[in-house]
Amino acid sequence: MRATFIVSCLLFLLAVAYWLGADQISVSRLAGGVGADGMPKLLAVALGVLSLALATQTFFQMRAGKLAAPADPVKEGDEPTNWHQHARAMGLIVLGGFYILLLPHLGYMLSSMLMLGGVSFYAGLKPSLRMLVFAVIGGVVYYLIFTRILGIPLPSGFWPRLF
Amino acid sequence: MDGLSYALTALTTPTIVLSAAGGVLWGILGGALPGLSPSIAMALVLPFTFDMSPLAAIIMLTSVYIGAEYGGSIPAILIRTPGTNAAAATVIDGYTLHQQGRGGEALGLSLVAGTIAGLVGLICLVFLTKPLAMVALYFTPPAYFALAFLGLSIIAALSEGSLIKGLIMGVIGLMLAMVGTDPLSGAPRFTFGEPDLLGGIDYIFVMLGVFAVAELMNKVATPDDGAGGVIKNTVTRMRLPGLRKMWELRRAQTIGTGLGIIEGPIPGAGGTVAAFLSYNEAKRWSKTPEKFGHGSEEGVVAPEAANNAVTSSALIPTLSFGIPGSNSMAILLGGLLIHGIQPGPMLLSNRPDLVYGLFGGLFMANIFMLILGMLVLTPCIWLVNRPKPYLTACIMMVVLSGIYSINQSLFDFWIVLVAGVVGYVMRRLEFPVLPLILGIVLGYMIESSYRRSLLLTNGDHIVFLQNPLSLGLLCCAALIIGLAAYAEVRKARKPQDMHG
Helix, strand or coil, rough: CHHHHHHHHHHHHHHHHHHHHHCCCCCCHHCCCCCHHHHHHHHHHHHHHHHHHHHHHHHHHHHCCCCCCCCCCCHHHHHCCCCHHHHHHHHHHHHHHHHHHHHHCCCCHHHHHHHHHHHHHHHHCCHHHHHHHHHHHHHHHHHHHHHHHHCCCCCCCCCCHHH | HHHHHHHHHHHHHHHHHHHHHHHHHHHHHHHHHHCCCCCHHHHHHHHHCCCCCCHHHHHHHHHHEEEEHHHCCHHHHHCCCCCCHHHHHHHHHHHHHHHHCCEEEEHHHHHHHHHHHHHHHHHHHHHHHHHHHHHHHHHCHHHHHHHHHHHHCCHHHHCCCCCHHHHHHHHHHHHEEECCCCCCCCCCCCCCCCCCCCCCCHHHHHHHHHHHHHHHHHHHHHHCCCCCCCCCCCCCCCCCHHHHHHCCCHHHHHHHHHHHHHHHHCCCCHHHHHHHHHHHHHHCCCCCCCCCCCCCCCHHHHHHHHHHHHHHHHHHHHHHHHHCCHHHHHHHHHHHHHHHCCCCHHHHHHHHHHHHHHHHHHHHHHHHHHHHHHEEEEEEHHHHCCCHHHHHHHHHHHHHHHHHHHHHHHHHHHHHHHHHHHHHHHHHHHCCCCHHHHHHHHHHHHHHHHHHHHHHCCCCCCCCHHHHHHHHHHHHHHHHHHHHHHHHHHHHHHHHHHHC
């Protein structure tokens, strides 16, 4: 409940920032009666009003001590409930970030092998020969599907310089 | 009778049968890979059609389109990742059914509903090409605005219990759609000097982030239950629904098919809008609306019927006027022109062999979709029942590879990762994510048609009420919003009444 209240306040700040950003848009005479900034400003106002409404609603619910009904379709037992679990979730994004940074240098196949091994380890697989085989074969299969069969020009990294 | 003989000739020509089968199989695989849209799947196959006969080439391209639109539902149901934009609505109940161990049933329902809708759409294509093509011509900017507004009004139904949260997500979706070059004046908006943002934020990236990446984050955050992350009590085979089941679901099937056929010929509307509208209407007319969002079979049948019906009726403006209503239809138009076929009102009288042959090919493609779908789905279910670490790693790689295959841009990865974090946070705070998708999908259409309408009348808003089509659609939107607001107020009052 408190988190929703904080998020609604942050959304209000986003609305203000969005309005200021919309105010910077250069308006051309070609744009007609409603300029390029018209719709963004309207949306900023809408988000401002709605976030204030949500903040007010949440505030009164907090005061009344009401509990919101869970609307998430995910099984309750699966819900991460503490910060440790949220940090684990963010770890996946960090792995994704590393992949993006390594991809242009190591090339698609090697980066994919590292990603498959890294994510499977992070998701709970113990380091083993099986995991290594999974990562290597997986990387080759993805390379064959995306680069050879589909013909998508994925980064080749330093490999062309070696051969 | 000549038409029937042309269609039968196509049905009995081995190269054409193979083109239809190969096209559908490629389409299902392409649609099932997130990031590989139906139009990309068609574009990839286009060079292979150069040496084919015109009829075989066109049938192969349309078969890819049919297969891809269906294929998008497979990852939507099994891994909460819509393979195509139109499959976003299927995620809601399809994935919930999978979590309940009924993924095989959900896949069977989507396959049968899609096949029926595709065949009914084909019948309409044969008999209603002329009148439906005329409907498309009535769509002027005010009517487009009203159609997009009607699409947005569905947010009320997708808000999962909190209308304010749903509206906030819808507005954020519209805000994201404003990023990029202004559709009328060409002024850059919210690009922060980044050239990659000039073209706007493609909604497939946001979808992959808020659905796929957020789901994977949830998976790694959840402690292992000892089952290796495999959903318990799940069936490992695809289950086709019986006739009795489909009869029970006839209302959702009819709504989805009908709306898909009507939306298909309207340029720009497409399967995504049709699927969301059908979901909303199926919920409204259902005897058990409370099941929607919690694993409703009707919630799978309606959007799947809609996006598969669109595959037939979307051909109407392309063949009748040479107007491609979507990227996929633009690829098909390219294929027609490469083979020296000029689409337009005279196509039926000039090349009846091609048009009726195409109808025969489409019939075959829908039958192949059923057969190949049955063959492909059981291995797909087997794949998603692998232990969690392997599955998480494989899905993450499919998503990352799919992202890069769209624009070959590393910048797009960051958009998806940020969308993933936003999706994860919003899910924890019980903000519905579907309104966000609807906002991004409809943002361009709603803004450009609104401003074009006002340009035509020097800023006079009366134009939206003068056009009968626009007026009718706006009234429908007002009705949907009014009913949702009434339901919200009633729900809020109920506990008070009980205490009183």
